[in-house]
Amino acid sequence: MATGFFTDATLCIGCKACEVACKQWNELPSDGFEFTGNSYDNTSQLSGTTWRHVDFVERESFDESGLKTSWSMVSDVCKHCTNAGCLEACPTGAIVRNEFGSVFVQPDICNGCGYCVVSCPFGVIDLIEAVGRGDDAKKYGLATLHDDRLNDRKTAVQATGGVAGKCSLCFDRQRVGMVPACAKACPTESIQFGEIEELHERAKRRVETLQERGVEARLYGADDIGGGIGALNAFFLLTESPEAYNLPVEPVLPSTRQTMGYAAAAAAALTLATIGWAIFRGDA
Amino acid sequence: MPGLGTSFGRGGATVWLPDLENADCILIQGSNFAEAHPVAFRFVMKAKERGAVIVHVDPRFTRTSAVADLYAPIRSGTDIAFLGGIINYVLQNERYFREYVAAYTNAASIVTEDFVDTEDLDGMFSGWNDETKSYDTSSWSFERNDDGTLRRDETLEHPRCVLNVLRRHFARYTPEMVERVCGTPQKEFLKIAELLARNSGRDRTTAFAYAVGWTQHTTGVQFVRTAAILQLLLGNIGRPGGGIMALRGHADIQGATDVPTLYDLLPGYLPMPSALRDEGNLDRYVAQNTKATGWWANTPKYVVSLLKAFYGDAATAENDFCYGYLPQLVGDHSVLPTTFAMKDGTVKGYFVIGQNPGASGQNAELVSSAMERLDWLVNIDFFDNETVSFWRREGADPTKIGTEVFFLPGATVLEKDGTMTQTSRVLQWHDKAIEPIGDSKSDLWYFYDLGKRLKALYADSQDPKDRPILDLAWEYDHEDERERAAGEPSALRVLRELNGFTVADGKQVAGFADLAADGSTACGCWIYSGVCPDDTTNHARGRIADARSSPGWGWAWPANRRTLYNRASADPAGNPWSERKKYLWWDAQKREWTGYDVPDFPKGKDPATPARPGASGIDAHSGADPFIMNLDGRGQLFVAGALADAPMPAHYEPLQSVIENPLYAQQSNPLLHEWKRDDNRYNRSVDPDYPYVLTTYRITEMSGIMTRYIPWLAELQPEAFCEIDPELAVEKGIANGSYVTISTALGEMEARALVSGRMQPLRIGKGQRVHQIGIPYNYGRMVGFARGDSPGDLIALSMDPNVSIHEAKSLTCSIRPGRRAARSAGSIEAPVPTAQQRAYGAGSAHGIDAGERR
Amino acid sequence: MAKTTIDITGLASARGTRSSLGERIGELPNVASQRTQQLRARIDGAKAVTSVCPYCAVGCSTLAYVDDSGKLLDVEGNPDSPINAGHLCPKGSAIFGMTVNDRRWTTVRYRAPFATEWEEKPLAWALERIAARVKETRDATFVRERDGKRVNHTLGIASLGGATFGIEENYLLGKLMHSLGVVAIENQARI
Numbered sequence A: 001m002a003t004g005f006f007t008d009a010t011l012c013i014g015c016k017a018c019e020v021a022c023k024q025w026n027e028l029p030s031d032g033f034e035f036t037g038n039s040y041d042n043t044s045q046l047s048g049t050t051w052r053h054v055d056f057v058e059r060e061s062f063d064e065s066g067l068k069t070s071w072s073m074v075s076d077v078c079k080h081c082t083n084a085g086c087l088e089a090c091p092t093g094a095i096v097r098n099e100f101g102s103v104f105v106q107p108d109i110c111n112g113c114g115y116c117v118v119s120c121p122f123g124v125i126d127l128i129e130a131v132g133r134g135d136d137a138k139k140y141g142l143a144t145l146h147d148d149r150l151n152d153r154k155t156a157v158q159a160t161g162g163v164a165g166k167c168s169l170c171f172d173r174q175r176v177g178m179v180p181a182c183a184k185a186c187p188t189e190s191i192q193f194g195e196i197e198e199l200h201e202r203a204k205r206r207v208e209t210l211q212e213r214g215v216e217a218r219l220y221g222a223d224d225i226g227g228g229i230g231a232l233n234a235f236f237l238l239t240e241s242p243e244a245y246n247l248p249v250e251p252v253l254p255s256t257r258q259t260m261g262y263a264a265a266a267a268a269a270l271t272l273a274t275i276g277w278a279i280f281r282g283d284a
Numbered sequence B: 001m002p003g004l005g006t007s008f009g010r011g012g013a014t015v016w017l018p019d020l021e022n023a024d025c026i027l028i029q030g031s032n033f034a035e036a037h038p039v040a041f042r043f044v045m046k047a048k049e050r051g052a053v054i055v056h057v058d059p060r061f062t063r064t065s066a067v068a069d070l071y072a073p074i075r076s077g078t079d080i081a082f083l084g085g086i087i088n089y090v091l092q093n094e095r096y097f098r099e100y101v102a103a104y105t106n107a108a109s110i111v112t113e114d115f116v117d118t119e120d121l122d123g124m125f126s127g128w129n130d131e132t133k134s135y136d137t138s139s140w141s142f143e144r145n146d147d148g149t150l151r152r153d154e155t156l157e158h159p160r161c162v163l164n165v166l167r168r169h170f171a172r173y174t175p176e177m178v179e180r181v182c183g184t185p186q187k188e189f190l191k192i193a194e195l196l197a198r199n200s201g202r203d204r205t206t207a208f209a210y211a212v213g214w215t216q217h218t219t220g221v222q223f224v225r226t227a228a229i230l231q232l233l234l235g236n237i238g239r240p241g242g243g244i245m246a247l248r249g250h251a252d253i254q255g256a257t258d259v260p261t262l263y264d265l266l267p268g269y270l271p272m273p274s275a276l277r278d279e280g281n282l283d284r285y286v287a288q289n290t291k292a293t294g295w296w297a298n299t300p301k302y303v304v305s306l307l308k309a310f311y312g313d314a315a316t317a318e319n320d321f322c323y324g325y326l327p328q329l330v331g332d333h334s335v336l337p338t339t340f341a342m343k344d345g346t347v348k349g350y351f352v353i354g355q356n357p358g359a360s361g362q363n364a365e366l367v368s369s370a371m372e373r374l375d376w377l378v379n380i381d382f383f384d385n386e387t388v389s390f391w392r393r394e395g396a397d398p399t400k401i402g403t404e405v406f407f408l409p410g411a412t413v414l415e416k417d418g419t420m421t422q423t424s425r426v427l428q429w430h431d432k433a434i435e436p437i438g439d440s441k442s443d444l445w446y447f448y449d450l451g452k453r454l455k456a457l458y459a460d461s462q463d464p465k466d467r468p469i470l471d472l473a474w475e476y477d478h479e480d481e482r483e484r485a486a487g488e489p490s491a492l493r494v495l496r497e498l499n500g501f502t503v504a505d506g507k508q509v510a511g512f513a514d515l516a517a518d519g520s521t522a523c524g525c526w527i528y529s530g531v532c533p534d535d536t537t538n539h540a541r542g543r544i545a546d547a548r549s550s551p552g553w554g555w556a557w558p559a560n561r562r563t564l565y566n567r568a569s570a571d572p573a574g575n576p577w578s579e580r581k582k583y584l585w586w587d588a589q590k591r592e593w594t595g596y597d598v599p600d601f602p603k604g605k606d607p608a609t610p611a612r613p614g615a616s617g618i619d620a621h622s623g624a625d626p627f628i629m630n631l632d633g634r635g636q637l638f639v640a641g642a643l644a645d646a647p648m649p650a651h652y653e654p655l656q657s658v659i660e661n662p663l664y665a666q667q668s669n670p671l672l673h674e675w676k677r678d679d680n681r682y683n684r685s686v687d688p689d690y691p692y693v694l695t696t697y698r699i700t701e702m703s704g705i706m707t708r709y710i711p712w713l714a715e716l717q718p719e720a721f722c723e724i725d726p727e728l729a730v731e732k733g734i735a736n737g738s739y740v741t742i743s744t745a746l747g748e749m750e751a752r753a754l755v756s757g758r759m760q761p762l763r764i765g766k767g768q769r770v771h772q773i774g775i776p777y778n779y780g781r782m783v784g785f786a787r788g789d790s791p792g793d794l795i796a797l798s799m800d801p802n803v804s805i806h807e808a809k810s811l812t813c814s815i816r817p818g819r820r821a822a823r824s825a826g827s828i829e830a831p832v833p834t835a836q837q838r839a840y841g842a843g844s845a846h847g848i849d850a851g852e853r854r
Numbered sequence C: 001m002a003k004t005t006i007d008i009t010g011l012a013s014a015r016g017t018r019s020s021l022g023e024r025i026g027e028l029p030n031v032a033s034q035r036t037q038q039l040r041a042r043i044d045g046a047k048a049v050t051s052v053c054p055y056c057a058v059g060c061s062t063l064a065y066v067d068d069s070g071k072l073l074d075v076e077g078n079p080d081s082p083i084n085a086g087h088l089c090p091k092g093s094a095i096f097g098m099t100v101n102d103r104r105w106t107t108v109r110y111r112a113p114f115a116t117e118w119e120e121k122p123l124a125w126a127l128e129r130i131a132a133r134v135k136e137t138r139d140a141t142f143v144r145e146r147d148g149k150r151v152n153h154t155l156g157i158a159s160l161g162g163a164t165f166g167i168e169e170n171y172l173l174g175k176l177m178h179s180l181g182v183v184a185i186e187n188q189a190r191i
Helices: A017-026 A085-089 A115-119 A134-140 A147-152 A156-160 A171-175 A181-185 A196-212 A254-283 B002-008 B017-022 B041-049 B063-067 B079-092 B098-104 B162-169 B175-182 B186-198 B220-233 B282-289 B295-314 B320-325 B335-343 B364-371 B443-457 B464-471 B481-485 B491-499 B726-732 C034-038 C095-099 C123-141 C167-180
Strands: A003-008 A052-063 A066-077 A095-097 A103-105 A191-195 A218-220 A234-238 B025-029 B053-058 B070-073 B206-210 B244-246 B349-353 B376-381 B404-409 B418-421 B426-430 B584-587 B592-595 B692-697 B721-724 B739-743 B748-755 B762-764 B768-770 B772-776 B811-817 C047-052 C061-066 C072-077 C108-111 C119-121 C142-146 C149-160 C182-186
Touching: A003 A066, A003 A196, A017 A052, A017 A181, A017 C072, A066 A234, A066 B063, A085 A095, A085 A103, A085 A115, A085 A254, A181 A191, A181 C072, A191 A196, A196 A218, A196 A234, B002 B220, B017 B041, B017 B206, B025 B041, B025 B079, B025 B186, B041 B053, B041 B063, B053 B063, B053 B186, B070 B186, B079 B162, B079 B175, B079 B186, B079 B220, B098 B220, B175 B186, B175 B762, B206 B220, B220 B244, B282 B295, B282 B320, B295 B320, B295 B464, B295 C167, B320 B464, B320 C149, B335 B364, B335 C149, B335 C182, B349 C123, B376 C123, B404 C123, B418 B491, B418 C167, B426 C047, B443 B464, B443 C123, B443 C167, B464 C167, B491 C167, B721 B739, B726 B748, B726 B811, C072 C095, C108 C123, C119 C123, C123 C142, C123 C149, C149 C167, C167 C182
Parallel strands: A003 A234, B025 B053, B025 B206, B053 B070, B206 B244, B349 B376, B349 C149, B376 B404, B692 B772, B721 B748, C149 C182
Antiparallel strands: A003 A191, A052 A066, A095 A103, A218 A234, B404 C108, B418 B426, B584 B592, B692 B811, B721 B772, B739 B748, B739 B811, B762 B768, C047 C061, C061 C072, C108 C119, C142 C149
């Protein structure tokens, strides 16, 4: 059965429990301690070691009743695409589709070539720097883990370093029937986990309810999103346009682009040939 | 929490958290609910999904405002004006719940002729004594009938009946006035007033939620009082989806109030004996603290049982049950006066356990410099912190600091078992999951060990002063042999002592009804009696939940009641006010109260039972008096004498304000306490040098020292910041993300600027534009992955007159671009303008003597 | 160890967007490593101990998972709780990191008067010294009477903190301090 996430922006309170629960479960280090000045967002984006990330969108507008402030939040995550660019690009077979329909990086296979990084239409997957002990550990806050844990049961990240990292949809938890860490933690159930078909039903009902209340709600990625990607196993309910949350409006699968590229090249060649022929004719 | 206590009878939230889901409207004010209590906020979101209206009133547009249906801005510190405005709206438009108000509140009681209101004294009440700077509150009282009962006018027409006294008192709190004081646009204010009125009554209920945004003020108690009056008028107390949710901060802050580590209380809200009240012997103490009617008629049972728990066999009727062992208060020994006493050399030794006043305290430099005067400091914590390392803080010279400092490694919640009491008064036991890491020990272990060591050190003493230690009942060895060998005390044994037992056979008592005043029972905390009612049961460990009040999940004091005063959820005759708001009702067949909760009322007391003048305790009350702790069994709209500063709230400006009080000539609380000293300098009120309102708060991702070393949290909010509005940023040339320095007369701090339209200037008074600056109170500059300056460097100590709470939510400041200068530990003692200087005697009995009443 | 193909359950092809494996450029067969095949949640079968979140007063119930050697594996929300139903906020989600944290001080640190550095000390040494200092200060500052009234107290010792630890601990602290004559006992609560 395919499983996935339905993340509902209208229920998100921006608490970032998802980010922390994910890091705790997956034993991921921090990405450093940088104040960005970008609303309450200091982790900035998904990365090899940040597998959930909450976007904050602040807006001010004026209407007849005066200034209106809005602040919307939504938790971003790997989309687990039907046709996944990372999986297609992976030359080592490290990235696989598992029995839950999720896209999974096998850290013990991955050699860190990075082909997947440029192939993700959403900019999700990233390489994890080799992080170990000493200064690196301090920098990344791996200090949290006791030394004996590092020795005993190294996480994929610590064991291999330099691999690609992204959300696994808590593959290990799903294997034993557990809900992914982020969905479990989310206090307002903005992140919902379940079987895709069931989540689709829920999402459609939710959109109807919200529209009845006059809320402009739309789904992102529940249906085929185009660009050859297909539907997303992690899809979203948004109240702003996708760009506001750094989600591409028209994502494209690189291999599709490649096909399109061949077609375009062929078309261009034909055009040139035609022009050439015309010139040739003219000259004649 | 006397704001709630004096109004309803008990100083605790009236609401079981999950019941918020049943509200039709929720007013969140004085709380950033979604950020500070995110998981409880799910019930607000559920209520919203069910169609409830969520209203947030706050100086800042926060993550709570973001999901509220309605947000209204307010100038920090003006909530009495705002809520007073709603009270006025409700009274003027006759929108109160008349049957509820008439039956369940003291609206019909007649206030004495001697009482003079703020209306006639320009912001003061009758009884002011300019010499003692305090009120004689005897005129704040009610007329009585010949039989001693309260005189009432059930028609609510008497000009001096409480309802009409209230009406007159709040008449000047008009929507125009609200806008002038609070800066809240009238339109928004009226929308909210109407929403609350519309969502209250027989068929609908509104809940209020507040937190320290309402309490950390020099008028803090009166903020809560105003909310209590409004909720009584709207008929929302004791009913499903109603009530006042006091959202408390720390995990066991309710427990630490119930079983208090507070200077003025003994367990179960018994007052600490005070020489000021001549409570030198047990008879005097009992006479002072026992009430003829209402629940507090039982005081003797509770205090004698407590003394038996403290001193065991040594406590006998002949020796007043060792009452004389208890120390007596001679003043205000709360933390702020104690800090001054420390600075002035009175305090020599200091235990600081799981608290970090060196960063999170107000006037943190005062705290640190005071600790330099100590002989010794003992700190129990998990991490290095600004308090224990005060001697190596920026600018300090350790070679000149003689304090001997001990850091003892504490065990975390996972490394010990025990109980914490959460914000709805529910006790939850936690099991030990792992052994403490390294040398870490539980606090219980340390306290038990210290007690044993002191008993040994004093073993040979004949000095009467040492008897309390020698006679202290101190047997808590663990039941488990292995734990016992490690010196581990048993938390369960302590909990069982808190529940109480019969002295003769050591059997647990079933509840506080079994406690006696003759020394035959011992009980460490009477309100917790019932948590371990027999030899095998620990209700705090109960883990059976249901969809309503979950009586099988943990255990709530008192007697496992979840919604307090729930008798009020039925009408005087005992029927639900409406089917929709059914909660507790009288079952005429079985002749008992039944419903979704344990009745907060005698289970078999017929609603038709008449009041019995002259009877003692709650027998004096009728079957329709829901507020059983109170003398008259009713909710108090007008509080007679119990609070020092007002029987009905009046808006006063914060001690340091940007405006003259638009409501009265009286500028700020006449009883607020301040310390005008070189090391505690205030901004003058309405000072052009400090034109901005400063407010403080905490953020979701951080608490304090318990989070700053956790990388997963530190990366989310890595550095101290302040929030300012774009208009002010432009005016001051402050770029988003850049460093700014915020300053007060006391000191300065730096932070990164977060410029956001969520902060908006307000228009107050006669058109004055006011900017508010917000600073999180989570950081400290010395330790942690997340660090930065604390607003503790900006806030001079001041104190409210009822509970000695500090003012940390509404202050004034100035701001400039750029970083602060390097600190020197002595800088705070730099000369101040002579006008503010005043000499105080050092080494006085206690800190309170070093200050003054205004 | 032989590599096996993970059952992909035909999901993608059922949607008609993918034809067959290996058809696209760069795509290799979906092969699971031994690690992947054996992947299981580390708390599967581990002992779950019921605890409570130590941060705010909402009182979220937690489950602490512990392996056979007594090592902490994970801390999560307890789904049975009527308060949090398994959910936790970011702080609650980080409880593990508060307990298992190499920045934590798990030994006694001692700073002698006028010293510029901490030193590590044995626990027993510190406890003995603290008890002696408490007695010394108490004996020097104990007051029996003030203004003719019995007070039996010392203003020379104060205690701060309580809201972050349990009711049993508050009780013992209060009981001991009161019996020593200490009155300046305070915690984070003031209202």
